[in-house]
Amino acid sequence: MSDYNKGLYKSWVPKPLQLLLILVFTILIMTLNPVNSGNISMMVGDLGIMPDYLMMANFASFIGMATAMPLILRVKMRFRTKEIMVTSLAVSAVLSFVIATTNVAEIIIASALIMGFFKMFMMLEFILPLMFILSPDGKRGRFYAIFYPFSIITGNVAGYYLSKLAYHTTWQYPHLLTAALCLVLIMITVIFQHNQRFARKLPFSQIDWLSMVFFAGTFLFMAYFLSFGKTLNWFQGSSIRVSFWGTLISFALLALRQLSLKRSYISFGIFTKSNVQSGLLMLLFTGVFLGASSLQSSFAVGILGYDMVTNSSLNIMMIPGVIVAGVVAFYWFKAERSLKMLVFSGFAAFFLNSVMMYFMMVPELSYISWLLPMVLKGYGLCALFIAVWFYTCDKLEMEAMLQAIGLILVFRSFVATAVFSSFLSWLQYQFQWESVQNLAVYMDGNLMSAQTALSGYKSIQLNAILAANKKVYGLICIAAIGMMIYVLQHHFGRVRFSRFRWTKARFTGALRRRKDGNVKILRERVEELEDGAGAVL
Structure with missing residues (x-):
């Protein structure tokens, strides 16, 4: 048996079942959101916090996903597929439970950041097989034309039913259900996924963790600035000024850090x-x-x-x-x-x-x-x-x-x-x-009663x-x-303008022969005229 396996499941799993599992895992992983936008009003009322915190938590999940992107290939080469899936699902289950039981807004934001980070590793495990299934010839356009509608529809339908579930129960229930689904997915992963490596094992030694901190810090500062800006009257608030300068300084440090690295983040x-x-x-x-x-x-x-x-x-x-x-x-x-x-x-x-x-x-x-x-x-x-x-x-x-x-x-x-x-x-x-x-x-208090x-x-x-x-x-x-x-x-x-230019590059030999022939004919005629003129004289 080969030491490497670029697939996801064990050899005894039938192909139709593999396709079904890929589809189910993709749908469920797409619905793993730390904050459902439809439940924000219930969370604000129950927790007694400003909606700006939950808006920032929603942004933090995208920041976590983007932070994980440069590490995707390294992680896939370092760990087995089963290890990546089990770890990511376990972390998502724990953090979903934390979000459902905490009353601290900062913990929700931190949990959203980490959930987004691990969600990207899980997503890429299934996006790559889907890419080869939907577009075997490697044309990304056809894959995007199928995958993006699928992901948008999945997100909208899941958001509707999670909002409906929260409306008839509480906003905590969808998060507890998410944690339970993650545990079920872990069981399926342990049973069906193989325990082989994707390729040769590579170390983590060349990953610059400080750049990752600068990257996440840059956009977390920006998320705070954009989420709380209107509430705190923009630059009138000291924390808004700190977040603004924190964004600029973190991004400058990130850019300067990449100049000194052999393998940049x-x-x-x-x-x-x-x-x-x-x-x-x-x-x-x-x-x-x-x-x-x-x-x-x-x-x-x-x-x-x-x-x-x-x-x-x-x-x-x-x-x-x-x-x-x-x-x-x-x-x-x-x-x-x-x-x-x-x-x-x-x-x-x-x-x-x-x-x-x-x-x-x-x-x-x-x-x-x-x-x-x-x-x-x-x-x-x-x-x-x-x-x-x-x-x-x-x-x-x-x-x-x-x-x-x-x-x-x-x-x-x-x-x-x-x-x-x-x-x-x-x-x-x-x-x-x-x-x-x-x-x-158009309202005059002197002409109408207070009521x-x-x-x-x-x-x-x-x-x-x-x-x-x-x-x-x-x-x-x-x-x-x-x-x-x-x-x-x-x-x-596409080329917007084209201009026809005459060039002699391709016709140099033919033009030279034609020119030499004309010169020869002209010389012969001149000699004939000279001979004729001499005889008369």
Whole structure:
């Protein structure tokens, strides 16, 4: 028997059962989230903490996943598959139980960071086999066209049912259920997975742990800055100033540290490439629309009065759009077309979603009216995730991509979304106060009783929120037009201009022979004329 095994399961496990286990493990691992966004309102009310802590915990899980990315190959070469899975699942089970039983917000944030770190190791164990199953020829475009819709649909469906479970029980119950599922997965892993190595064993000696600390510290400081900025009035709060300077100093130390290492933790070399720069810019554009989800939630919960289950069910409406985007992307990559119009269609779908949300800012709205804008949102989200991610990582060397993929991942999943979520939330708050002041002009305390004035307070607040949301969505629509113009003028790796230049390089020999022949004929004619002229003279 060979000492190495690049598969996941023992040789006696039937192939159909292996495929089923890969699918089940992938779905369950994707649903291992330390904080479910649909349960945040219940957690805030029960724990008596600000929602900013839970927002930071959600960001911390993405930071942990990005921190683990540069270590993926080393860990896979150092440990067996069974060891990686059992350890990661055991840690996730313990931390899920800790989150369900603790009352300290800082412990939830730390648990989310560590859970995200180990979740990435588990994900890569199953993503690699899925990549070879879904795309045997190695074309990443077709794999993205299947995997991204699958992951988005899985996340939305799991979020809905976990919110429903928490609504009918308590918010702790989904975390306890997650811990129990992790223990069941450990039992399945011990029974079915082999105990062989993937390849030759490599040591951990060349991993720079200090760089990993700087990397995590940089984005944790940034997460605190973006999560608590509005609450603490940005730079008026001392902790916000500390987090801002902590972000800059940690990133500077991280960059300087890489210059002195023979094997760097991350590589900044690929960020000089045109496709990476343009891809990150388009991911930043996508963050504008993802950040607007906070406006949608405030409207659905604050104005329409939806409960957490109904609010989570809106994400289920995105599924048809996600499926359409996956099908379009699959055949788009199969035909090997340019990515320009696929990316443009994604931004156009988000633009139409923002336009519809602008006109939907009314005090009363039927539930079915959400269907079309959410389908457009699902299409735009899936199309941009597939196309922009493919374009960003296109034609990159595997070694360089593995060293820089952590930065790209944290930029897509955390930075782009968090920056605009925080900015749009602050902008909506400023517009809300402005709207309250504008509406208060028409109220005179001398002409109405105190009871009458207080009875109109709720109406003023609701109308102020609606007016503020409309202003923000209007600005997003204007920005979306600029994004679409940028996409239309971008080359996406194709040659934009061509010019025909005449060159003699290929015809030098023929032209020389032709020229020599003309000279010879001319010389003969001159000699004939000279002979004729001499005879006459």
